[in-house]
Amino acid sequence: MQFCLRLGAIDDAVGIASVQVTTWRNAYKDIIDSGFLTNFSIERATEIQRGRIGSDGAHRIVATVNGQIVGYAVCNLNETGTEPFRGDWFLFALYVLPDFQGMGIGKALLSGVIQEGKARGFVRLVFGVFSANDPSKAFYKRNGAVFIEELPFQLDGKSYPTDYCEIVIES
Ligand SMILES: CC(C)(COP(=O)(O)OP(=O)(O)OC[C@H]1O[C@@H](n2cnc3c(N)ncnc32)[C@H](O)[C@@H]1OP(=O)(O)O)[C@@H](O)C(=O)NCCC(=O)NCCS
Numbered sequence: 001m002q003f004c005l006r007l008g009a010i011d012d013a014v015g016i017a018s019v020q021v022t023t024w025r026n027a028y029k030d031i032i033d034s035g036f037l038t039n040f041s042i043e044r045a046t047e048i049q050r051g052r053i054g055s056d057g058a059h060r061i062v063a064t065v066n067g068q069i070v071g072y073a074v075c076n077l078n079e080t081g082t083e084p085f086r087g088d089w090f091l092f093a094l095y096v097l098p099d100f101q102g103m104g105i106g107k108a109l110l111s112g113v114i115q116e117g118k119a120r121g122f123v124r125l126v127f128g129v130f131s132a133n134d135p136s137k138a139f140y141k142r143n144g145a146v147f148i149e150e151l152p153f154q155l156d157g158k159s160y161p162t163d164y165c166e167i168v169i170e171s
Contacts, residue, residue, distance in 0.1 A: 001065060003105050005112055008060030008072060010053045015069030016062065017045035023095040031132045036156045058092065061112045063105045071096035073109040075116060075125070082128065082151065085164065089117035091127035110143055110167075117169050124166045128153055131161040140165055 008016060021042045028037060053060065056076065063071035071094075078090035091113055096105045117125050129136050131150055145165040153162040 001100070001103055003063050003065050003070065003100075003103070003108070005061055005063055005108055008053065008062040008074075010050065012060075012062055012069060012072075013049040013053055014042070014046050016053075016060075016072050017042050017049045019069055019072055019095050019097055020049075020093070021045050022097055026098045027095075027133065027136070028130070031130050032155060032160060033158055036158075059113070059116050061109055063096070063100075063109055065100065070100040071105045071109055073113050075113045077120075078126070082153075082164065084149070084151070085126045088124065088126040089120065089122035089169070091125055094127075106139060107143060114167065114169055118171070122169055123171070124168050126164065126166050128162040128164050131163045137163060140167075143167065 021040060024032075024040065025037050052058070058074050058076040061073045062069050073091065074093040075089065075091050078085050078088050080086075081090060081092075091110075094106060094109055094113075096109070114125055126148070127140075127145075128151075129140060130153070144167045146167075148164045148166055150161055150163055152159040
């Protein structure tokens with residue numbers, strides 16, 4: 001299946017939110033609080049995305065198939081996020097709709113994130129992945145990620161063990 005990558009913009013808020021909610025409900029159903037997942041609607045996610053896109057300075061890449069957004073990545077300089085990684089080039093989101101996983105889209109998005117970091121002079125990409133998210137940890141490992149340390153990640157008042165990892169950006 002052919003897919004395209006392009007930069008995400010404010011008009012993509014619904015498409016991005018739709019991928020986020022659908023992917024979270026699928027990938028996180030046994031990981032994060034089910035009440036939170038049930039209440040996290042596409043409408044609510046769209047509202048949040050609209051507030052962020054264009055104002056947070058992040059680099060957003062969307063993957064499309066026949067014009068439909070099927071995946072996206074968000075990366076940025078980590079200014080206020082997880083403490084030990086302030087100043088790092090940070091991957092804040094990488095999601096591909098379940099029906100489109102395993103086709104190289106995640107790898108292409110990750111590569112775009114790494115290339116953008118390289119263009120900005122960073123020597124590593126850092127990210128967090130829920131410690132219980134074994135398939136995604138395997139994806140990242142396959143793509144060169146190395147574990148740094150486990151730290152708690154707070155979401156909706158709950159704490160989830162999270163593996164922080166790095167991918168070296170080759171010069
Ligand atoms: C993780 C995710 C982004 C990967 O995207 P994807 O499009 O499915 O992965 P790709 O098809 O690009 O796979 C790229 C490579 O990783 C490998 N890979 C992908 N998933 C894998 C897995 N679960 N275990 C082992 N290897 C895996 C592929 O075999 C491929 O290897 P190759 O380069 O040798 O061919 C996607 O599956 C996803 O959105 N998962 C659910 C949400 C999630 O957990 N996101 C990460 C949040 S931190």
